[in-house]
Amino acid sequence: MFVNVFTSSPAPCHVSRISESAVRRLSLYLRSLQEAHDAGVVTLSSDELARRGGTTSAQVRKDLSLFGSFGKRGLGYSVEELRAELRDILGLSQPWRVALVGAGKIGAALFSYEDFRRKGFIIRSVYDADPAKVGSCWGDLTVRSDGELEDGLRADRTDLVIVAVPAAAAQRVLERVACAGVRGVLNFAPVRLRAPEWMTVRSVDMSVELEALSYALSQQDRQRMAG
Amino acid sequence: MFVNVFTSSPAPCHVSRISESAVRRLSLYLRSLQEAHDAGVVTLSSDELARRGGTTSAQVRKDLSLFGSFGKRGLGYSVEELRAELRDILGLSQPWRVALVGAGKIGAALFSYEDFRRKGFIIRSVYDADPAKVGSCWGDLTVRSDGELEDGLRADRTDLVIVAVPAAAAQRVLERVACAGVRGVLNFAPVRLRAPEWMTVRSVDMSVELEALSYALSQQDRQRMAG
DNA sequence: ACATGTGAACTGCTTCACAGCG
DNA sequence: CGCTGTGAAGCAGTTCACATGT
Numbered sequence: 253m254f255v256n257v258f259t260s261s262p263a264p265c266h267v268s269r270i271s272e273s274a275v276r277r278l279s280l281y282l283r284s285l286q287e288a289h290d291a292g293v294v295t296l297s298s299d300e301l302a303r304r305g306g307t308t309s310a311q312v313r314k315d316l317s318l319f320g321s322f323g324k325r326g327l328g329y330s331v332e333e334l335r336a337e338l339r340d341i342l343g344l345s346q347p348w349r350v351a352l353v354g355a356g357k358i359g360a361a362l363f364s365y366e367d368f369r370r371k372g373f374i375i376r377s378v379y380d381a382d383p384a385k386v387g388s389c390w391g392d393l394t395v396r397s398d399g400e401l402e403d404g405l406r407a408d409r410t411d412l413v414i415v416a417v418p419a420a421a422a423q424r425v426l427e428r429v430a431c432a433g434v435r436g437v438l439n440f441a442p443v444r445l446r447a448p449e450w451m452t453v454r455s456v457d458m459s460v461e462l463e464a465l466s467y468a469l470s471q472q473d474r475q476r477m478a479g
Numbered sequence: 480m481f482v483n484v485f486t487s488s489p490a491p492c493h494v495s496r497i498s499e500s501a502v503r504r505l506s507l508y509l510r511s512l513q514e515a516h517d518a519g520v521v522t523l524s525s526d527e528l529a530r531r532g533g534t535t536s537a538q539v540r541k542d543l544s545l546f547g548s549f550g551k552r553g554l555g556y557s558v559e560e561l562r563a564e565l566r567d568i569l570g571l572s573q574p575w576r577v578a579l580v581g582a583g584k585i586g587a588a589l590f591s592y593e594d595f596r597r598k599g600f601i602i603r604s605v606y607d608a609d610p611a612k613v614g615s616c617w618g619d620l621t622v623r624s625d626g627e628l629e630d631g632l633r634a635d636r637t638d639l640v641i642v643a644v645p646a647a648a649a650q651r652v653l654e655r656v657a658c659a660g661v662r663g664v665l666n667f668a669p670v671r672l673r674a675p676e677w678m679t680v681r682s683v684d685m686s687v688e689l690e691a692l693s694y695a696l697s698q699q700d701r702q703r704m705a706g
Numbered sequence: 707a708c709a710t711g712t713g714a715a716c717t718g719c720t721t722c723a724c725a726g727c728g
Numbered sequence: 729c730g731c732t733g734t735g736a737a738g739c740a741g742t743t744c745a746c747a748t749g750t
Contacts, residue, residue, distance in 0.1 A: 271740075271741065272691065273741075274741085275690075275691045275694050276687050276691055278690075278694075279686070279687045279690040279691065280671065280687065282690075283669070283670075283686075297708095297709065297710090298709075298710070299709080304671070305671065306671050307742095308742080308743070309709090309710095310742075310743055310744070310745095311741095311742065311743080313709090313710065313711060313712085314711085314712085314741090314742075314743090316710095316711090317710090317711055317712070321710075321711065323709075323710050323711080324709085324710080324749090324750075325708080325709055325710045325711080325748070325749045325750055326707075326708045326709050326710075326749075326750050327708085327709070327710085327750080328708095328709065328710085329710090341694070342690050342693055342694045342697075343693040343694055343696060343697025343698075343700075344690065344693060348693060348696075356588075357587055357588040357591050357592075358588045358592075360584055360587075360588065361583075361584040361585045361587070361588040362685070364584050365584075365585075365685065367669050367685070367686045368685075368686070368689065371686060371689070371690065373689055373693075411696065412692060412696065419594075435696055435699065436692050436693075436695065436696045437692075438685075438688060438689055438692055442510070442594055443510075444507065444531070444532065444533050450699075452692060452695040452696060452699075454688050454691060454692045454695075456683060456685055456688050458589070458592065458594070458595075458665075458683055459506070459510075459594045459595070459598060460503050460506045460507065461665060461681050461683050462595065462598070462600055462665055462681075463502075463505075463506040463509075463569050463571065463598065464499065464502045464503055464506065464681060465639060465663050465664075465665055465679060465681045466569055466570040466571060466575060466600075466639075466663075467502050467505075467568070467569045467570055468663065468679040468681075469570060469575075469638065469639065469662055469663045469679060470569075470570025471570075472662065472677075472679075473570075498718080498719065500719080501719085524730090524731065524732090525731075525732070525733095526731085534720095535720080535721075536731090536732095537720075537721055537722070537723095538719095538720065538721080540731090540732060540733060540734085541719090541720075541721090541733085541734080543732095543733090544732090544733055544734070548732075548733065549732095550731075550732050550733080551727090551728065551731085551732080552726075552727045552728050552730080552731055552732045552733080553727070553728045553729075553730045553731050553732075554728070554730080554731070554732085555730095555731065555732085556732090
């Protein structure tokens with residue numbers, strides 16, 4: 253029985269392909285629900301969810317309908333119920349075993365990023381290539397040597413790896429992570445990584461975001477000059 | 480004369496609206512060009528650019544054609560020339576004056592992120608609300624008090640602000656930054672910010688990316704169970 | 707009466723395919 | 729001949745509008 257994963261979704265389980273943007277929005281809805289929950293709100297309409305998530309009510313309903321019907325007509329969505337549903341859909345109902353590769357500034361920031369732990373992404377090991385860093389203590393973990401990477405990842409049954417190494421080292425790390433059979437990678441290095449089919453790699457590219465911002469600003473300047 | 484901004488683009492200057500994804504790809508092409516340049520490559524075809532940027536040759540040509548015709552038929556694109564062109568389009572031909580708000584772990588990581596400086600985003604001031612941090616030295620800067628924010632931003636003629644404060648404080652910071660007349664914000668706090676029309680806000684949401692990864696992984700698990 | 711869920715219309719991005727030019 | 733630049737076709741994501749259910 254595979255239905256118990258989608259507990260109360262009698263609808264499309266074999267969903268062929270959900271767009272990346274839809275998944276990102278689900279994540280934002282979940283955040284809104286968490287906030288509403290903390291504020292003691294019991295019910296939310298698609299309209300309200302849209303306002304908080306920066307989208308439209310039709311979009312909210314479409315997104316949710318991809319996975320089932322969670323609302324009550326004339327009423328809205330139960331915060332508690334939809335929250336559980338989204339956590340389940342996003343795979344957050346049980347914790348993930350995470351390893352961090354790269355114990356530099358970015359690694360340090362991510363290591364102590366509370367939001368990750370709260371969402372169930374538990375960092376269980378830290379690796380670095382710099383001998384000066386190996387052996388130092390991060391929380392209750394000891395920074396391990398780069399050389400132990402493959403064995404360590406396997407031994408810890410690591411689900412996903414956060415890559416926070418310099419751009420030049422990232423592809424090599426990805427390949428070794430792939431060797432260890434880890435299926436998911438969150439990459440912070442500013443390079444496009446080449447990975448095997450069965451892996452999922454997602455990159456957070458801060459430079460690209462900043463450049464997009466730069467584009468928007470200079471575009472404004474140009475229009476000001478023209479008009 | 481507004482044409483000197485688009486030096487050698489006789490084509491569409493009044494470009495109504497370029498998609499966000501197109502701009503992100505331009506940024507990736509520029510990165511590939513920089514790498515090619517460093518490797519001594521003189522010419523690149525759309526096919527090659529596509530391979531390096533993780534897209535298709537048709538997409539590359541379409542993206543570039545939105546701004547002009549930079550290639551030579553039968554040959555490809557001059558690395559040097561296209562690089563200059565893209566830098567110009569993305570607004571990277573002159574440095575931006577940046578302020579960093581939030582001197583925590585994430586702020587520290589961003590402050591020493593070499594990629595930013597290299598692209599011409601020069602951090603000229605750092606602010607924090609914590610009195611314990613105010614006055615400490617970061618590189619050749621002194622961390623300034625939160626209270627000086629509006630005046631400081633104005634005095635430094637700040638172009639854009641990087642927000643690296645806790646989620647609960649971010650909206651307030653944004654409003655104060657808006658008061659100081661700064662037009663661009665790169666936000667790292669996990670909240671959706673509400674900003675005035677004339678501002679451009681772009682968020683780097685690490686939690687959302689991780690959750691999208693989580694979704695992809697559990698989706699794989701489900702399919703494995705089903706198949 | 708009110709808000710969901712959803713087919714249908716629409717918009718806009720991506721891919722195709724080929725004319726045009728070095 | 730090779731590769732660009734681009735209209736046209738195809739496809740995907742978003743919005744509309746209303747039937748449906750409480």
